[in-house]
Amino acid sequence: MTAKHDQIANTLIADILDDGYRAGERLPSERDLAARFQANRGAVREAMKTLQQLGLADIQPGGARVQQREQASLDIIGHILGRGDLPDRNVVDQVLVVINNLLALAAEQAITVASDEQIEEIRQATRPLYQQQLGHVEHALARFSLLRAVMVASKNLPLQLIAKSLFEQFAPNMESLAVFVETDHTGYADYARKLDGALQGRNAAAVRRTFEAFAKLNRESLIKAYNAAQHALDNAANTQAKEAVNR
Amino acid sequence: MTAKHDQIANTLIADILDDGYRAGERLPSERDLAARFQANRGAVREAMKTLQQLGLADIQPGGARVQQREQASLDIIGHILGRGDLPDRNVVDQVLVVINNLLALAAEQAITVASDEQIEEIRQATRPLYQQQLGHVEHALARFSLLRAVMVASKNLPLQLIAKSLFEQFAPNMESLAVFVETDHTGYADYARKLDGALQGRNAAAVRRTFEAFAKLNRESLIKAYNAAQHALDNAANTQAKEAVNR
């Protein structure tokens, strides 16, 4: 059971993101919201504080107003992805672009600042990707471990925080696609070997190139999964429609 | 006059970031904090909610615990930069590295997805940088406008949100350095011209190269300012010490 103020906050967030409230518009007063959600005003206040920190609402004595989505915090990405049956395709692609770019940057930084031990840790993290018979979930976890190792080795705090935030909002919303993902074991293994070599030689350019290839693989895999999931959804919708006609 | 719950939150945040509370340690209860700050528990609760959303505290029935800094939100960067007389040099450099990399990515994206009108807007934003006689503040604002135009043209929401968040936390904490910055007008003008040309030809590689040169300029300028500010601070400290001896 999630806390009540979180329920209220999530409802309001969904309302705003679904354009139930337009930017600049005034939100109902805390007292009105308390009545609507059958909650205490304190709980509503905590929910409003959440909205404020997400940059979705500007809250001042006299009234709270909805802010432009571009004014929001990075933390709204998860909520945006969480809407609808499938996460928004464009946003998913945008997140991938950013994550991959940051990953390449982190690798570049790591090559120059990381200790030999940390480079060795990254190389260790590439090992599981050699294995052809890893399950989808295990393979995804292995890739995540690699990502994490690179980020830590970059010794760049903002970089780590951004990657963590993006990933933690991204991953849970991709679970609905997970069953449709077909892991390209051979492709990843090939990439893992190249990365290992580049790391060993501390070759920044080669590392960046490899990570860009890695990104391409990830993206293609996800696009395929997306198409499959979309077909499945459409079929389900058709079936439901036919049943409705038969009734 | 800032709100009381914000004061409480800021004090607690500073305590945590200054290692007043170690990771894993339990924070005082809301009731104790209310007594300490001579405030209502409701106000303390709102402050705690801030800490939670910053990822600094894990707050559960039974007690709140301090979280690892690596678990925090990107929004703590501003608080980290705000400590001490001068912002932490390493963190400043890290932020610069990330911002510049994102800027290059945004430019690359913009080249491929932006409309002709948006490209034109970016080119317009480069114009002020041609002028040799712009004041430091005006020049900084002009650079910011350019950054903003590129981000918008990238049409990548997460990218925009990250850049906005980083910049808004970064800028106010650089004001203490502002007086020591010597703007390299000639360098910027040179870069602006190259960028303009690359944009006109929609040459992604050239745009990225130009932005990397731009980043280098920015970084060198800030390092110089840092050294100057550090010297000024040291001298002030020495003067104070001598005065103390004379008393």
Add this chain to the structure above:
DNA sequence: GTCCACAAATTGGTCAGTCCAAATTGGTCT
């Protein structure tokens, strides 16, 4: 002495009602 089960104290989550200061609103006068 160690471990475990149970009761007591602590703590966060929620609620009701009240007061205050800032902002908004609506009417009035010019």
Add this chain to the structure above:
DNA sequence: AGACCAATTTGGACTGACCAATTTGTGGAC
């Protein structure tokens, strides 16, 4: 129309209380 002022609305803060989950303390069994 536009400027000004009072009434209302709204967020910020406070007091005091209750509940459920967790933690902590205590005692007994091994």
